[in-house]
Amino acid sequence: VFEEDEEPQEAVAGQVKLLPSLFGPSRPPTVYFDYPAELRLHRECSFFAVQDLKARKLNYSTAWERNCVKNAFQRAGFERTMGKSWNAYWGKHPPNSAVADMNRFQKVNHFPSSWCIGRKDRLARTMTAFRRRHGSAFDFHPEVLHLPQERKALESRVKSDRDKVWIIKPNANSCGRGIRLIYKDNLSSIKPGAKAVVQ
16 A cells, blocks of 8 residues: 555554565565654655565664664664574675575675675776776776875876876775875875775
């Protein structure tokens, strides 16, 4: 049953809110995760479905004690489990063997083997390999220098093109942490041994 313009509320015991797939009725719906009430924000969706769980339960497992993750699952009607009987897992990349053991009702927050696009250094190496293999189809990705291995090359490039501005990004940070601009006057601010990509 789809509810038009109904305000989403906290989960009701024994029920789950579902969003229909954007790809049509042949695809299964997804669980509706709303914002916390204290944010006074609402997701932009015109309808969702409420389904009785009956004897079924929605369980999640997490490797992290992050309140935002635990609260989001709880608001959506999930219960936390420490066992292997979960529907959703939030944590680090699971190994391929764990993904192979999952059933069709289990979902994780990472695509399997996505390290080649999830870290800046590995994405850069992947894009460089694709550019070598496929040519101009991959010219949209900028040239990348890898630190600390190519520090001397970076110093040489900065000194030879003194007006150019570079951007340095730590290999494995997220949310913009550690990203900054590099130019001739602050090149020495890069710590020796820093693991980063420079573009």
